[in-house]
Amino acid sequence: MPTPAIPAPGDHEPITGPLDVRLRPITEADLPDMLRWLADPEVVRFYGSPPESLEECRQQYLEPGVNPCWRFIIEWGDLGRGGGGGAGGARSVGEVQYWRRYPGDEYLWDAGVDIFIGEPDARGRGVGIETVRTMLRYLFEEKGVHRVTIDPEVANTRAIHVYERAGFRLDxxxxxxxxxxxxxxxxxxxxxxxxxxxxxxxxxxxERA
Ligand SMILES: CC(C)(COP(=O)(O)OP(=O)(O)OC[C@H]1O[C@@H](n2cnc3c(N)ncnc32)[C@H](O)[C@@H]1OP(=O)(O)O)[C@@H](O)C(=O)NCCC(=O)NCCS
Known part of the structure; x- marks a missing residue:
């Protein structure tokens, strides 16, 4: 069987959440924001050491990797649908990605998710939980996966709380x-x-009702 091409991280459709979160494919134009967000102390603490240059950031986040990984910029704010993110239009506040383990395998039942909110003033305002739920809806209802996983550090109690609230259980x-x-x-x-x-x-x- 021929080896399938690894997709580019931004080569996919956007995902629109029900309220004030939209997930759009990452592009080159997002790299300066990504570099800044990844150097934020809260992100560094739980996401690891940041890239040191735009080129390193590009290689880590825009080059097709060993595993297929689809990356999205989280846009939050007034998306014109009556959400509560604030007036004045939407802005980019972080990144979320999903990967699937077996490229080309028809038994693609498994997906994993990673997320960070890079703008400090956007944390603790419901963006993370809304993004995780929006991603779960997409993966289960549009991609037809059977299981979604996530692996926060034990000390990341905020992330663990958010994931439990979204429906994840501890394995x-x-x-x-x-x-x-x-x-x-x-x-x-x-x-x-x-x-x-x-x-x-x-x-x-x-909760939305
Ligand atoms: C973890 C993260 C994605 C959560 O997103 P967020 O937008 O800040 O979270 P939300 O506002 O949606 O929800 C925060 C919830 O955590 C709770 N919380 C805040 N600090 C907490 C803590 N130290 N321990 C437990 N719960 C905490 C809040 O009360 C809120 O819960 P509630 O709505 O049920 O009251 C975001 O904070 C982040 O990117 N942090 C830095 C990078 C990171 O940790 N990424 C995850 C790697 S696994």
Whole structure:
């Protein structure tokens, strides 16, 4: 069987959330924002050491990698749909990505997600939970995956709270699964299955009502 081409990280459609979050494909024009966000202390703490130059950032976030990875810029604000993100139009505030493990394999049941909000004033305002839920809806309902996983560091209690609220459950602790800032750290391996999504989605709808 021929090896399928690895897709470019920004070569995909945008995802529109129900309220004031839109996820659009990353482009070269986003690199200065990405470099700034990745150097933010909160992002560095839980996302690892930042790239040192625009070129390094481009290689890490725009070059097709070993695994297929689709990257989105999170836009938040007034998207003209009555959301609560604030007036004056939408702005880019962070990045979210998903990957799938087996390129070209027809049994593509599994997807993994990573996220960061790079603009400090956009954290703690509901953007993260809305983005995660929007991504889950897309992966389960449009991509037809069976399981979505995420692996925050054990110390990242805010991220863990957000993922649990979105419907993820703890599968287990992966000991020394990451090496960050000169030390090994444990991570939570969390997942949500396709048959758990309807209840998680209902909680989302109830909270919005
Ligand atoms: C983690 C992150 C994506 C969450 O997004 P966010 O927009 O800040 O989060 P939200 O505003 O949607 O929700 C924050 C929730 O966490 C809760 N929270 C805040 N600090 C917390 C803490 N230290 N421990 C537990 N919960 C916390 C808030 O009360 C809120 O919950 P509630 O709405 O149920 O009251 C974002 O903060 C971020 O990018 N942080 C830096 C990088 C990072 O950690 N990325 C994740 C790597 S796995």
């Amino acid at each position: 287990g602790v992966l000991r020394h699964h990451a090496f960050e800032h000169g030390e090994y750290v444990d991570t939570h391996f969390m997942s949500i299955l396709e048959d758990e999504w309807p209840a998680a989605k209902q909680r989302w709808l109830d």
